[in-house]
Amino acid sequence: MPHNTVAVVGAAETTKLGVVPDMSQIQLHADAALNAMADCGLKPKDIDGVATAGETPVQTAHYLGITPTWVDGTSVGGCSFMIHVRHAAAAIEAGLAKTILVTHGESGRSGIGRGPRPVPASSLNGQFEQPFGPMGPPSLFPIPVLRYMKTYGVTHEQIAMVSVVQREWAGKNPRATFRDPITVEDVLSSRMIAYPFRLLQCCLVTDGGGALILTSADRAKDFPTKPVYILGTGESVETPMVSQMESFTSSRAFSVAGPTAFREAGITHKDVDHLMIYDAFAHLPLFGLEDLGFVPRGEAGRFIAERNTAPGAKLPLNTNGGGLSYMHSGMYGMYALQESVRQMRGTAPAQVPGAKISVCHGVGGMFAASGTIIFSNQKP
Amino acid sequence: MPEPGRALPQPTPETKHFWDGTQAGELRLQRCDECRHTYFPPRPFCPKCASRKVSVTKAxxxxxxxxxxxxxxxxxxxxxxxxxxxxxLAEGPRMMTNIVECAQTPEALQLDMPLEVVFEKQNDAITLPFFRPAKG
Incomplete structure (x- = not known):
């Protein structure tokens, strides 16, 4: 089903990003939502659909004073917001809601207004992974990397270039947390976190939020903002346990979500002007490029090392600096979506000239889930 | 006060056979009686064909x-x-573990190296399966 009848009309991040100890997590949601409503001239009474993760849609709707006819609390990690956009598009097409707000807020660094998230000892993760010493995503997400490297002969230096190139993009973005250029040597001499990955191959930990407002393409023309149309969407999930992935050289969830979105959009890779691939860790753009079919299997490391995704090159990737350099509150997907929308509006700090189609691909958990959204600034 | 130890599993009715097995010095998997698929982690039905006719097997x-x-x-x-x-595992499924009796270095830990299971008692209720370089 092509979602060519829905558009993003409001989009904004929180006023402050980075270290925001004066705001609780629910207020980060609200700050982003109020900014997105101001962006397109709406008030809470104009919103009839709410989707959110991290907080429940009950908390978000009540806090903002919204009475929804539709809610979505899909919470499958950082790509929840891509999946919210997909569900929102379907809901608008089905007439379940007219104007849907998708919010994210996360006090990832300061930990204000959020509780701990322990892994229950009786869960499958608690029984069959936690006893062997993981401590969160930095210890689990990179587990497939050595197998991927051995299978395709990918080098440490090639993977280090993911961080180097994204820092080049971050250097163009005044809101990026880290902007100073880095070298392959800097990456490979940074502090070891979980071999083979070092500090500069792991995402930031910051505070922030973002929100999107979607409505029908027909109504979009009445808004003050440039409509960003949704051409195609995809979603899938695989496993809550990284150890149980079908393959360590490919993500099944990526391989379902990405191609589904391309089919819905009816586009080919040649049509793509701008690409976001959620980069909580440096191997994710490699898996994303291959699972979405931008490069053949095993060639993503070389593709990035040869600067094909760098500023000025043919496939601009993670142009905000990504989770590695821009910001990463924990569930980064919303910031990738925001950058795609900025690129389609023509307002990104590192604007890709003339970009008409943007692909935004997200991951949730440790390859547990995936969502892909394809945007365009051209009315389908 | 002693330092807290590693996180330990809390077995459920569906996983009890596995944790009973490690205490008995056996690595127990499950196999579908209908489609013969061998699988892990435990559940009382086949994740491939949904049959409830499954057997516990010793790996x-x-x-x-x-x-x-x-x-x-x-x-x-x-x-x-x-x-x-x-x-x-030789039977097909993958599992997370720690590698023991081996230096914890990239040089010593070579992908595809053969391993064998060893069992280490953690307390009266829980024994964990670890793997060491194969001796035979």
């Missing part, structure tokens, strides 16, 4: 090292650096 304990990280941060019950590994 050989042989595996190869599939992939791993060497963790450099402090975790209760562990002395970094230590490897968090995923092994591929």
């Amino acid at each position: 050989s304990g042989r595996a190869i090292l599939d992939s791993y990280v060497i963790h450099h941060r402090k975790v209760p019950g562990f002395e970094p650096p230590y490897a968090i590994a995923v092994v591929k």
Whole structure:
């Protein structure tokens, strides 16, 4: 089903990003939502659909004073917001809601207004992974990397270039947390976190939020903002346990979500002007490029090392600096979506000239889930 | 006060056979009686064909090292650096484990190296399966 009848009309991040100890997590949601409503001239009474993760849609709707006819609390990690956009598009097409707000807020660094998230000892993760010493995503997400490297002969230096190139993009973005250029040597001499990955191959930990407002393409023309149309969407999930992935050289969830979105959009890779691939860790753009079919299997490391995704090159990737350099509150997907929308509006700090189609691909958990959204600034 | 140890599993009715097995010195998997698929983690039906006719089987304990990280941060019950590994069992399924009786270095931990299971009692209720370089 092509979602060519829905558009993003409001989009904004929180006023402050980075270290925001004066705001609780629910207020980060609200700050982003109020900014997105101001962006397109709406008030809470104009919103009839709410989707959110991290907080429940009950908390978000009540806090903002919204009475929804539709809610979505899909919470499958950082790509929840891509999946919210997909569900929102379907809901608008089905007439379940007219104007849907998708919010994210996360006090990832300061930990204000959020509780701990322990892994229950009786869960499958608690029984069959936690006893062997993981401590969160930095210890689990990179587990497939050595197998991927051995299978395709990918080098440490090639993977280090993911961080180097994204820092080049971050250097163009005044809101990026880290902007100073880095070298392959800097990456490979940074502090070891979980071999083979070092500090500069792991995402930031910051505070922030973002929100999107979607409505029908027909109504979009009445808004003050440039409509960003949704051409195609995809979603899938695989496993809550990284150890149980079908393959360590490919993500099944990526391989379902990405191609589904391309089919819905009816586009080919040649049509793509701008690409976001959620980069909580440096191997994710490699898996994303291959699972979405931008490069053949095993060639993503070389593709990035040869600067094909760098500023000025043919496939601009993670142009905000990504989770590695821009910001990463924990569930980064919303910031990738925001950058795609900025690129389609023509307002990104590192604007890709003339970009008409943007692909935004997200991951949730440790390859547990995936969502892909394809945007365009051209009315389908 | 003693330092807290590693996180330990809390078995459920569906996983009890596995944890009973490690206490008895057996690595127990499940196999579908209908489609013959051998699978892990435990559940009382086949994840491939949904049949409830499944049997518990004793695995050989042989595996190869599939992939791993060497963790450099402090975790209760562990002395970094230590490897968090995923092994591929001879019967097919993968499982997370630690590699013991082996240096925790990239040089010593070679992908595809043959491994064998060993059992280490943690307390009266829980014995964990680890893997060491195969001796035979």
